[in-house]
Each structure stands twice: as structure tokens, then as C-alpha cells.
Amino acid sequence: xxxxxxxxxxxxxxxxxxxxxxxxxxxxxxxxxxxxxxxxxxxxxxxxxxxxxxxxxxxxxxxxxxxxxxxxxxxxxxxxxxxxxxxxxxxxxxxxxxxxxxxxxxxxxxxxxx
Amino acid sequence: xxxxxxxxxxxxxxxxxxxxxxxxxxxxxxxxxxxxxxxxxxxxxxxxxxxxxxxxxxxxxxxxxxxxxxxxxxxxxxxxxxxxxxxxxxxxxxxxxxxxxxxxxxxxxxxx
Numbered sequence: 007x008x009x010x011x012x013x014x015x016x017x018x019x020x021x022x023x024x025x026x027x028x029x030x031x032x033x034x035x036x037x038x039x040x041x042x043x044x045x046x047x048x049x050x051x052x053x054x055x056x057x058x059x060x061x062x063x064x065x066x067x068x069x070x071x072x073x074x075x076x077x078x079x080x081x082x083x084x085x086x087x088x089x090x091x092x093x094x095x096x097x098x099x100x101x102x103x104x105x106x107x108x109x110x111x112x113x114x115x116x117x118x119x120x
Numbered sequence: 121x122x123x124x125x126x127x128x129x130x131x132x133x134x135x136x137x138x139x140x141x142x143x144x145x146x147x148x149x150x151x152x153x154x155x156x157x158x159x160x161x162x163x164x165x166x167x168x169x170x171x172x173x174x175x176x177x178x179x180x181x182x183x184x185x186x187x188x189x190x191x192x193x194x195x196x197x198x199x200x201x202x203x204x205x206x207x208x209x210x211x212x213x214x215x216x217x218x219x220x221x222x223x224x225x226x227x228x229x230x231x232x
Contacts (some may be wrong), residue, residue, distance in 0.1 A: 038220055049124075049212055050163075050223040057219070095162065099222070105176055106151075106222055110162040110216075 008033045009098055012111035024069055027081040027114045029096035032069050034074050036098040041081050043072050044093045044113070053094075054081070054088075086118045122147055122217040124224035132230045141227045143213030148193035153214040156225055163212065164186070169196050172176070182199045202232045 009032045019025055029039070038057045042050040054063045054070040056079070069082040076081040079096055093115045097108040123146040143152065154166040166186055167175040175188040186209050189197045200207050208231045213224040 042223075047226075047228065048184040052220050052222060055220050097163075099221075105135060105168060105215075107165050107168070107178070108153075108163075110164075112162040 007037075008098060008109045010096060010098060010109050010111040012094075012114050013098060014114060015112065016115040016117075018072040018119065021086060022085050023118075024082070024084050025086055025116070026028060026081070027048075027094050027096075027109055027116070029081070030077040031077045031079075031098050031109075034077050036074065037072075037101055038099045039072055039079050040097050040099070040108070041079075042097065044095060046092075047089075050095065056064070074107045083116075086116075088118045088120050091116055091119050121220070122215050122222040124213055124215060124222060126211075126213055126227050128227060129225065130228040130230075134199070135204050135231055136159060137203055138199055139203065139229060140197050141211055141213075143196045143224055145194045145215050147217065149215040149217065150193070151195045151216065152190065153200045153221075154188065154218075155197075155212045155214060155223075157210040157212065166198070166211075166222070182187065184212040200229065203229075205231045208229050212216045 011030045013028045040055045056072040067084040072079045081106040095113045097110045101104040125143045125144045139167045140161040166181045169175040169188045169190040178220040187199045212224040212226045
């Protein structure tokens with residue numbers, strides 16, 4: 007059974023700091039991995055998608071890496087801003103028995119202090 | 121990309137009653153997914169809904185409790201039946217467009 011773990015569960019940093027969020031998964035047979043952002047009381051916003059054959063993806067101040075063999079992904083946020091405060095979720099996509107599903111971690115709650 | 125809307129955005133319900141959540145997508149999609157996010161927890165897949173066929177439910181979820189309709193390629197409903205306080209959660213509709221997963225804004229349900 008695939009399990010996704012995110013460390014730390016919560017993180018508080020001053021504005022301007024660079025930071026790394028971690029995601030690990032137990033089964034390397036994934037199709038892709040996606041990072042999301044969730045603001046309080048809201049749905050999920052897709053940030054970055056990494057295919058299983060890729061090593062990293064970048065969008066603006068965000069960079070996500072994937073090491074499929076070791077079951078790890080990181081989300082790097084450069085020059086953090088108060089507007090980055092949210093919960094960040096990673097999810098791996100699996101294909102099992104003809105169906106597909108996303109398995110989510112519990113998220114990292116990020117607070118960026120002005 | 122895909123833009124997803126859900127109704128209602130939130131509701132407070134009495135135990136024993138049922139609530140139907142609607143999900144509308146701005147483009148035609150083969151599969152629509154329903155997730156539940158319990159307080160303080162991450163997302164758990166309830167079922168996958170294909171147009172014209174029965175929904176496929178994940179372990180721990182049954183059709184009698186969470187009936188799903190999928191009448192066309194842009195719309196789906198999820199009903200939470202015979203509700204109890206343990207059903208208090210955020211319910212999210214989701215689709216996959218190309219390789220990316222998109223989510224609706226969620227329906228926040230509180231059962232008293």
C-alpha cells in the first residue's frame with residue numbers, strides 16, 4: 007500500500023527566507039507526482055507536476071525535484087513571501103487494476119512572517 | 121486546464137438526513153473523482169465516476185452511503201446519505217486534464 011509522508015508538518019519562517027518542503031513515498035511505481043497548495047477553507051491549486059521520468063520542474067520561485075528510486079521529492083521555495091502562507095500537499099499518481107488514483111500526504115502548513 | 125465549480129459551498133445538516141453535492145466542469149472529461157478531507161487530515165479518494173457506468177468505490181466507501189451520478193461528461197453529483205457527525209468533512213470534486221489534476225473549491229459539510 008502506497009503511503010506518502012510530508013515533513014515537517016508545520017513550518018514558520020521569516021519573509022525572504024529560502025525553504026524546502028519534503029515528501030516521501032513508499033512505492034516507487036508512480037506515474038507522476040504533483041505538488042498542490044491549499045489555502046484555509048479552499049480547494050487545491052496545482053503548483054507543479056513532475057512525470058516519473060523527470061528529475062525536476064520549475065515555476066517562478068518554485069522548484070520541485072523527484073528522486074523516484076529513493077521515493078523522495080522536495081519543493082523549494084525561494085525568497086518566501088507572506089502570500090506563500092498555506093498548506094502544501096504532495097500527491098503521487100498510481101495506476102492499479104485498471105483504475106487510477108492520487109495518494110496524498112498530510113501536508114506541510116507553512117507560515118511566512120512579515 | 122479545467123475550471124470546476126461545486127454547490128453548495130457549505131452546509132450544516134442534521135444527522136439522519138442526506139445532502140447532494142453538485143460538481144460542474146467547464147470541459148468534457150472522461151473521469152471525475154470525489155475526495156473527502158476530514159478535519160486535520162489529508163485527502164482520501166471516495167470514488168471515481170465515469171459517464172455512463174457505475175462509479176468505482178475505494179475500500180471503506182459504499183454506494184449506499186455515497187451514491188454518485190454522472191449523467192454527462194461535464195457534471196456529477198455525490199450524495200452523502202443518512203449523515204452522522206463523522207461525515208463532517210470537506211468534499212472535493214476533481215478531474216484530470218492532460219496529466220494535471222484539478223480540484224473544485226470544495227463543499228464544507230457540518231453534521232450536527
